[in-house]
Amino acid sequence: MKRKFSYNSFVMILSLSLILVVNGIASAASPTALPDPNRIRYKPLSFDPPRAERLRLENGLLLYILPDKELPLVKIKVVVRTGSMYDPAGREGVAELTAAMMGTGGIAGMSGDAVDETLESIAATFHASVNRDSGVFSFSILKKDLDRGFALFSRILTQPSFEELKLTLAKDLKLEELRRIMDDPQKLAFREFGRLMHEGTPRGRLTTSASILAIQRDDLLACHKLFYHPENVMISISGDIEIPEAKALIGRYLGGWRSSERRPETPPLPRQQNGGIYFLTKDVPQSIAIFGWLAPAKKDAQFYPFEVLDFLVGSGGFRSRIFQEIRTNLGLAYSTGSFYNAKGDYGLFGAYALTKSASTVQVISRIKEILREMGQKPVSPEELEGAKKAIQNSFIFSFTSAEKIASQQLMIAYEDLSEDHLLTYRSRIEKVTAADVRDMAIRLDPKRAILLIVGNDDVYREIASKFGNVTRVEANF
Structure with missing residues (x-):
């Protein structure tokens, strides 16, 4: 049996709806006044971040270690005193290709493809980049795979092989990147701006197609030998690792790393120009x-x-x-x-x-x-x-x-x-x-x-x- 919808019920529902709408409009029209955030007074915030443990190994390698047990991950950052400002004239791009090839071009006794497969199998991430005055490498690994992963990472840093086929591929990719700069006016502008601001010093030289084509495997080997040694490298380690454990890990895989007898001369700083x-x-x-x-x-x-x-x-x-x-x-x-x-x-x-x-x-x-x-x-x-x-x-x-x-x-x-x-x-x-x-x-x-x-x-x-x-x-x- 169907119920009849009465007129009184309709009037009641309509009245309630109007009341709610009117109250909503009134609320919207006169919101509760909020204080100006710039006038809020509060006690000065204290700033006292934890300090990483600073250690220097006998071979000169400088370490910063900061444990953090929140996740079963260990993160490693490596900074190298290298950069495009050290590139030989006519071979601009050597520093960048050296860093890129360290991650893709294989290591002693292991092909680049095998390195990639091993990193993927343990969910490790590796990234390398070089700018004008530094090289930066990052590595992330699960705690359970730390020893195996760091053993591989240490060989990437110290024993890259720079496979010829992978070098050809890396050069082709860089050449394509250079060709595409003209399609990006903003990138084009800031590239040329950097050159003008550093004009007259090696810091102002730019990578070109000609310089990339001139680079050979021996150039990468020479770059690695000159810049990648303990006294030229700093490492930070953070995550699920204790300080003694980190020190032992670094000592085990990088303690035998020896410094180069040569020291590259730092290029002069940019000069103030007349405009x-x-x-x-x-x-x-x-x-x-x-x-x-x-x-x-x-x-x-x-x-x-x-x-x-x-x-x-x-x-x-x-x-x-x-x-x-x-x-x-x-x-x-x-x-x-x-x-x-x-x-x-x-x-x-x-x-x-x-x-x-x-x-x-x-x-x-x-x-x-x-x-x-x-x-x-x-x-x-x-x-x-x-x-x-x-x-x-x-x-x-x-x-x-x-x-x-x-x-x-x-x-x-x-x-x-x-x-x-x-x-x-x-x-x-x-x-x-x-x-x-x-x-x-x-x-x-x-x-x-x-x-x-x-x-x-x-x-x-x-x-x-x-x-x-x-x-x-x-x-x-």
């Missing part, structure tokens, strides 16, 4: 503009105010001056900001924008104005305090795992910084004043900047008409 405008022609409807200056090293006292300056100028996201003006207010760029890449012995600061061709001159002019304004008057107390808090808080996230903590301490040694660099970083940022920031901003004189623009011929003519002397450059692959 100039450079143009790389590419037939695209957008332009990329990058300003660059040499900047303080991490060892310099000016490093800390420059960190704050970078945040305020462009790396601080939506709140930064360049982003706020160029993207938010004017809507002239879909990507813009700044970067500060500080190393132990020198630093680079850059400001950039990716914009449509028609607005290139306007964007460049406005970035110049923003930089001048930063050097003419101090930032407001609110802006300065917000930047310092953001930097201090983000710094904490560099220490969210044992792996990161051990790695940070290793890099302090690699860059020859003071042992308390990490512990005093936040307090030194806190001491930065508006006057300090202004003094650093004065160094960013647009007339002394290296300015690289990648764009089409119409943009070149407009840039030359507006700013005068422009040097055309060509990308060399």
